[in-house]
Structure formats: C-alpha cells, structure tokens
Amino acid sequence: MSDIYEDSLKLHQVNRGKIATKLKVACENSKDLALAYSPGVAAPCLKINEDSNLSYTYTNRGNTIAVISDCTAVLGLGKLSAEAGMPVMEGKAFLFKRFADIDAIPLVLNTNDPDEIINTCKILEKSFGGINLEDIAAPNCVKIERELIESLNIPVFHDDQHGTAIVVLSGLINALKLTKKKANECRVVVSGCGAAGSNVIKTIYNYGFTNIIAFDKDGCLYQHDKDSYDFLKKELLDYVNLNDESYDTLADALKGADIMIGMSAANIVSKEMVASMKQKAIIFALANPSPEIPYEDAKKAGAYIIATGRSDYPNQVNNLLAFPYIFKGALLANATRITDNDKIAAANAIASLITDDLSPDYIIPSPFDERLKTVVVEAVKNSCIKGGFIRE
Numbered sequence: 001m002s003d004i005y006e007d008s009l010k011l012h013q014v015n016r017g018k019i020a021t022k023l024k025v026a027c028e029n030s031k032d033l034a035l036a037y038s039p040g041v042a043a044p045c046l047k048i049n050e051d052s053n054l055s056y057t058y059t060n061r062g063n064t065i066a067v068i069s070d071c072t073a074v075l076g077l078g079k080l081s082a083e084a085g086m087p088v089m090e091g092k093a094f095l096f097k098r099f100a101d102i103d104a105i106p107l108v109l110n111t112n113d114p115d116e117i118i119n120t121c122k123i124l125e126k127s128f129g130g131i132n133l134e135d136i137a138a139p140n141c142v143k144i145e146r147e148l149i150e151s152l153n154i155p156v157f158h159d160d161q162h163g164t165a166i167v168v169l170s171g172l173i174n175a176l177k178l179t180k181k182k183a184n185e186c187r188v189v190v191s192g193c194g195a196a197g198s199n200v201i202k203t204i205y206n207y208g209f210t211n212i213i214a215f216d217k218d219g220c221l222y223q224h225d226k227d228s229y230d231f232l233k234k235e236l237l238d239y240v241n242l243n244d245e246s247y248d249t250l251a252d253a254l255k256g257a258d259i260m261i262g263m264s265a266a267n268i269v270s271k272e273m274v275a276s277m278k279q280k281a282i283i284f285a286l287a288n289p290s291p292e293i294p295y296e297d298a299k300k301a302g303a304y305i306i307a308t309g310r311s312d313y314p315n316q317v318n319n320l321l322a323f324p325y326i327f328k329g330a331l332l333a334n335a336t337r338i339t340d341n342d343k344i345a346a347a348n349a350i351a352s353l354i355t356d357d358l359s360p361d362y363i364i365p366s367p368f369d370e371r372l373k374t375v376v377v378e379a380v381k382n383s384c385i386k387g388g389f390i391r392e
C-alpha cells in the first residue's frame with residue numbers, strides 16, 4: 001500500500017492535480033476571437049438576458065456541475081482543511097469526466113456552517129446545471145441537501161447519502177433473483193445509521209424491504225425510544241423495527257435474518273453470527289478498508305452472497321456505478337431535481353446489466369462496464385421526464 005501512496009504523490013506532483021479545462025472552439029485568428037469573445041459574445045449574452053433558460057443553449061452550463069464540499073467527512077480521513085480536501089474533489093471531477101463526460105468544477109468551502117454552505121450554493125446556482133454535494137458530515141449534509149433541493153431549480157445530489165444506497169439496492173435486486181427470495185419476506189439487519197446507512201434503509205424500504213432492524217453505536221432503534229432520538233433517528237422509525245421487536249445485541253437480531261448490511265465498523269460480526277442466519281444468507285459488509293466481517297470468514301460461515309466495499313473481492317459496492325450516470329441522465333432530461341423514483345430506476349438499470357452470468361460472486365457489475373453509459377443514463381433520463389420535475 002505504501003507504494004500506492006508514493007506513486008499517487010508523484011502523479012499529483014508531476015501533473016499538478018488531475019483535471020484541466022479545454023477549448024471547444026478555435027482561437028487561431030482575429031475572426032475566431034471576435035466570434036468567441038468581443039464583439040460577437042454580446043449576441044448570446046443578450047439572448048440569455050431575454051430568456052435565462054437559454055444559458056443551457058449558449059453556454060456549457062447544461063453539462064457542468066459543481067462538486068461542493070466543506071471537507072468534514074473526507075473518505076476515511078475524517079475532517080480536513082479545505083485545501084487538504086481538494087485532491088478528493090478534483091478526483092470526483094475526474095470521475096465525472098471519465099465516466100459520463102460531465103464537466104465538474106471542484107469547490108472546497110472554508111466554512112462548516114450549513115447556512116453559509118446553503119447560501120453559497122444559492123449564489124452559485126446560475127453558473128451550473130447541477131450540484132454534487134461531497135464529503136459533508138451528518139447531520140449537516142441532510143439539512144443542506146434538503147433545503148437546496150427545495151430552493152434551487154437545478155438537481156442537487158449528496159453522493160455520500162445516496163450513491164452507495166443505489167448500488168446496494170442493485171446488488172440486492174440480483175441477490176433476490178439468485179436466492180429466490182422476495183423483498184417483503186426478508187428480514188434485513190442494518191448496522192450503521194449515519195448519512196449513508198440511513199439512506200440505504202430508506203432506499204431499500206421504498207423498493208419493498210419492509211422488515212428492517214437497524215443498529216447504531218447505541219444499539220437497536222426502538223419505536224418506544226423515539227423521544228430520546230435526534231431528527232435523523234426519529235425519521236428512521238418510519239422505516240425500521242415497525243413491530244418494535246426487542247434485540248439486545250446485533251447477534252440477537254442476526255439470528256434467522258436473511259440479509260445483513262453493515263455500514264459501521266470493522267470486525268463487529270463473527271462467523272457464529274453469520275452461521276445463525278437463514279440459509280443462503282446475504283452479507284453486505286461495507287465498512288472500509290476493513291469490513292464488519294472479513295470476506296473469508298463470512299464465506300467459511302456459510303454466507304451465500306457476500307459484497308464489500310473493496311475492489312480485491314467480488315461484488316464491490318462502488319458508488320461510481322451510480323453518481324456519474326444519475327447526473328448525466330438528469331442533465332439530459334433537463335431535470336430540476338433527482339427523486340427517489342429516479343434512484344430506484346438507476347438501481348434497476350444497474351442490476352439489469354447482469355443476466356445469464358449472474359452468480360453469487362457476480363451480482364454487481366464493474367464500474368468499467370461500458371453499458372452503464374447508456375443503460376443507466378437512459379433509465380434515469382426517462383424516470384426524470386416521467387416524474388415531471390423538468391425545466392420548462
């Protein structure tokens with residue numbers, strides 16, 4: 001791993017980062033200059049001034065998004081300075097360009113105040129076709145995204161909340177096909193109720209998994225403890241433990257469960273806990289870099305399907321399968337927001353890429369599967385249009 005870090009430092013140093021701008025039109029003579037800039041540029045300016053929507057016709061706005069972060073939850077590094085988070089935000093822009101040909105501008109903000117972040121995004125709205133919120137810690141990320149979705153006329157998406165949830169659902173859709181189980185008949189145990197875990201719960205519930213038991217660092221979420229919870233936990237009670245069942249520990253809850261989804265901490269699930277689950281148990285152990293149970297241990301304990309967040313094991317849950325294509329579909333649809341239905345459409349499309357070769361070790365496609373660019377983009381585009389949140 002040290003070689004990777006050293007090589008990465010060299011790459012970033014030699015290239016001074018990972019992204020750059022490029023020209024789309026010629027600038028070789030006076031006529032080119034007159035067309036692209038003064039005096040010719042006055043014509044599109046005046047047209048846009050008459051109708052602001054023409055900014056999507058006469059500028060690159062319709063294919064440009066902002067990657068905005070306060071750097072309070074950067075990958076596995078936690079809270080960093082704005083400058084220190086820039087390589088990750090550049091990396092996100094790099095991925096948008098490479099996988100969906102979207103031009104993304106990284107903007108790291110020197111504030112952790114959610115109201116300042118919200119106001120900054122409102123000020124920037126007219127420059128971009130969408131906003132991807134990145135690496136903002138909970139609960140601020142929830143407040144920021146919700147307010148921006150309601151107040152802006154461009155799609156806003158917090159990838160850390162929704163990207164993983166979409167890919168988890170796509171994997172579960174294919175896992176159900178292999179195990180011949182039905183979503184509404186499965187008992188799902190989720191460990192981790194942060195920004196990502198909460199959205200996994202809501203996304204799979206909206207798909208049809210209605211028997212979900214959730215744990216966080218304080219234990220099982222109960223209906224009767226509602227008054228002691230913060231607003232995020234209170235909201236989750238509409239989706240989890242609807243029968244207010246009692247489980248003292250995660251081990252108790254996993255007995256007889258069909259599915260375990262971990263988005264919490266390393267090595268909190270034992271082989272004995274996996275062995276106590278139902279036949280053809282499905283394990284999504286997504287803590288990084290070390291999962292809730294090592295892949296080999298889960299396999300030895302009898303798990304039928306295992307997914308992790310790592311690329312060195314089968315079935316990597318990688319949000320790269322989702323976010324570039326969700327934004328591309330939304331931009332092509334002239335969408336003003338990305339809805340829960342659009343996210344489920346993306347999950348179904350991702351799952352659909354695996355057909356005859358579906359197996360316990362192949363329920364999630366590779367991020368380099370070229371079909372994602374057409375199948376997922378088209379599914380999201382059609383879903384956005386059907387949903388009706390479209391720019392007039």
